Amino acid sequence: MANLDQITESVLTQIDGGGFRQEGAYNLRYNGYSLCHGNTEHITIKRKEDREGIDVYISGQTKGEQVHIPVVVSASGITDEVYNDFYIEDGAQVTIVAGCGIHNSGCNDSRHDGIHSFHVGKDANVRYEEKHYGEGEGTGARILNPVTRIYMDERSVFTLDTVQIRGVDSTRRKTEVVMEGDSRLYVMEKLMTHDSQSAVSDMDICLNGPGSSARIISRSVARDNSHQVFHPKAIGNALCHAHIQCDSIIMDHARVCSIPEIDARHVDAAIIHEAAIGRINSEQLIKLNTFGLSEEAAEAIIIENFLN
Amino acid sequence: MLEVRNLVFHPLENGLEISIIENISFTVEQGEMLVITGPNGGGKSTVARLLMGIETPDSGEILLDGVDITGWSIAQRANAGIGFAFQQPPRFKGMTVKRLLSIAAGCELPESRCCDYLSAVGLCAREYLDREVDNTLSGGEMKRLEIATVLARPHKLCIFDEPEAGIDLWSFSMLVDQFRRLHAEKKQSLILISHQEKIIQMADRIMVIRDGRVAALGPGDEVLPQLLGGEKDCGCTANSPCRA
Numbered sequence: 001m002a003n004l005d006q007i008t009e010s011v012l013t014q015i016d017g018g019g020f021r022q023e024g025a026y027n028l029r030y031n032g033y034s035l036c037h038g039n040t041e042h043i044t045i046k047r048k049e050d051r052e053g054i055d056v057y058i059s060g061q062t063k064g065e066q067v068h069i070p071v072v073v074s075a076s077g078i079t080d081e082v083y084n085d086f087y088i089e090d091g092a093q094v095t096i097v098a099g100c101g102i103h104n105s106g107c108n109d110s111r112h113d114g115i116h117s118f119h120v121g122k123d124a125n126v127r128y129e130e131k132h133y134g135e136g137e138g139t140g141a142r143i144l145n146p147v148t149r150i151y152m153d154e155r156s157v158f159t160l161d162t163v164q165i166r167g168v169d170s171t172r173r174k175t176e177v178v179m180e181g182d183s184r185l186y187v188m189e190k191l192m193t194h195d196s197q198s199a200v201s202d203m204d205i206c207l208n209g210p211g212s213s214a215r216i217i218s219r220s221v222a223r224d225n226s227h228q229v230f231h232p233k234a235i236g237n238a239l240c241h242a243h244i245q246c247d248s249i250i251m252d253h254a255r256v257c258s259i260p261e262i263d264a265r266h267v268d269a270a271i272i273h274e275a276a277i278g279r280i281n282s283e284q285l286i287k288l289n290t291f292g293l294s295e296e297a298a299e300a301i302i303i304e305n306f307l308n
Numbered sequence: 309m310l311e312v313r314n315l316v317f318h319p320l321e322n323g324l325e326i327s328i329i330e331n332i333s334f335t336v337e338q339g340e341m342l343v344i345t346g347p348n349g350g351g352k353s354t355v356a357r358l359l360m361g362i363e364t365p366d367s368g369e370i371l372l373d374g375v376d377i378t379g380w381s382i383a384q385r386a387n388a389g390i391g392f393a394f395q396q397p398p399r400f401k402g403m404t405v406k407r408l409l410s411i412a413a414g415c416e417l418p419e420s421r422c423c424d425y426l427s428a429v430g431l432c433a434r435e436y437l438d439r440e441v442d443n444t445l446s447g448g449e450m451k452r453l454e455i456a457t458v459l460a461r462p463h464k465l466c467i468f469d470e471p472e473a474g475i476d477l478w479s480f481s482m483l484v485d486q487f488r489r490l491h492a493e494k495k496q497s498l499i500l501i502s503h504q505e506k507i508i509q510m511a512d513r514i515m516v517i518r519d520g521r522v523a524a525l526g527p528g529d530e531v532l533p534q535l536l537g538g539e540k541d542c543g544c545t546a547n548s549p550c551r552a
Contacts, residue, residue: 219402247401283398286362289382290392291412291457301411305403 002028002036007103011072014165015099015131018066026068027054032080043067043094053083053115056096060089060121068097071114076106076140081113090121090153099131102142102168111143118149120156120183127159134167141169148175152183154209159186163307164199166192173201181209181238187216190307193226193254203232207240207269214242221303222254233261236269246275249306309497310336310465315358315368317351317520328354329365330520336465339494341487343511343528344501345535351520352501353395356469359499360392361385372464389464393471395501397454399442405453406437412457425456428486430479447474455483465497466490472504484510508532 001022004012008030012020020028025043028035034054037045042062046055056067073080088094104110120126134142144164152158164171177185185205193199205214214234222228234242248256260273280302288298317329329351336342344352357363359370361382370378372388380388400408409425410417423433429452439445441453451474458466471487472480484506491498491510500507508514514531516524524531 281398283394284400286382287394287398288411290360290386291461292383292386292414293411294383302400305407306401308402 011101029071062092071100077108104136105138109141175203179212182211185214191220223251239268311371346517391463391466395469413460
């Protein structure tokens with residue numbers, strides 16, 4: 001079992017809510033290399049030989065297991081690009097807990113680009129949790145640019161739960177999903193930016209198979225001088241249903257831009273987009289004031305619950 | 309317990325001063341139930357909002373247990389023991405019913421306690437605890453939850469602004485029972501703004517507010533017959549158009 005330093009332990013607590021343990025199927029990437037990893041009877045993790053990253057094989061026998069693949073960057077000035085591919089066999093049921101935390105105490109930028117591809121078999125059910133977090137007293141930026149590509153076979157279910165907690169100076173997130181017949185996609189994206197941070201999220205959902213459905217919920221809070229851009233796009237190529245809902249709370253001198261795109265290419269494609277940007281609702285603040293909470297405490301509670 | 313003296317509220321609307329509340333005075337005694345009624349637009353809800361500190365009066369005084377709270381913030385009044393149930397409660401995306409009740413109570417509530425508060429307003433705890441207080445809840449569910457949040461902490465004075473609005477008949481009779489129980493306990497004073505005869509009948513005293521003024525104030529058995537007898541008379545004249 002690898003020994004982990006205090007910074008790594010602390011960052012892992014932030015990005016792996018269930019508690020990272022070197023048990024079961026896991027891979028901890030630390031400052032650009034795989035520090036430790038483990039397999040189980042049904043889940044095998046292999047290091048790539050042609051480039052940085054891992055291949056994760058999840059057998060159809062997998063029922064309710066978890067895979068933990070956190071990334072910790074604590075060296076200032078590092079640029080880490082990693083390719084992780086997941087092969088999920090027909091009928092597997094698995095939860096994949098990923099996440100990246102950067103502790104930058106230096107003056108150089110630290111950056112992690114995680115390119116994840118999921119090949120989801122028929123009837124498989126995957127839950128993918130990803131938390132991004134930055135900390136450290138250095139002036140160097142903390143940069144995370146994740147790319148998530150998901151190929152969903154018939155009747156598969158994929159739940160994508162992404163959270164950017166705080167401390168990430170710049171992020172450019174790209175998500176691409178291709179859906180076959182009767183597959184179901186659930187996306188919950190939560191994002192908080194502060195200071196002068198910027199976040200861009202592009203999401204392309206192609207509903208190719210009849211009966212496919214997607215529900216995308218994006219919630220964000222932009223404070224200080226931060227800047228967010230959302231560009232969710234749903235393309236309906238068959239009888240399908242998609243619902244995209246983007247809600248943002250804007251504060252201070254922040255800027256939030258939501259650019260929805262819904263593209264129906266089939267007469268039975270039903271696609272809905274809702275987007276709302278606004279300051280914290282004064283009625284909500286007053287309601288919490290009537291519970292005896294100050295303005296500041298009420299505001300914190302509203303944001304905490306909004307990002308839940 | 310509560311003393312309101314010469315309350316006046318003249319806010320600006322499109323740059324012009326308008327008269328909403330004109331010199332209203334009344335008291336509420338310990339354990340008393342005062343029902344405020346009167347035509348729509350007469351100023352009932354504004355009085356409630358002035359008492360809670362949501363609006364600021366232009367003049368007048370509000371005293372709670374002899375202490376002048378006129379300049380106090382909403383939170384200060386809440387911490388002094390005033391509770392408030394909104395006519396149209398706000399929704400909170402991402403917040404669960406259980407969390408809202410816990411915030412209302414000021415501490416993390418066990419499920420059994422949440423269940424008690426929700427049952428008291430006719431909601432089944434098992435179905436609602438983990439639901440979000442967002443637009444998936446109907447208007448009636450929101451109203452009942454709103455009342456549950458007020459029940460979740462002890463108060464000296466509870467103000468309910470049209471608690472019956474949007475509530476179905478079955479839940480309404482439960483709600484009336486709940487108010488009857490609260491009133492019988494005499495632990496807290498109650499101000500209810502209502503148009504419902506069943507609620508008005510429970511009042512120790514009734515105050516009728518019309519055109520921002522107290523049109524009648526007295527024991528329930530004196531004011532109620534006047535209300536019932538004059539229900540066809542909305543009180544409007546050529547010089548004072550109907551605001552109902």
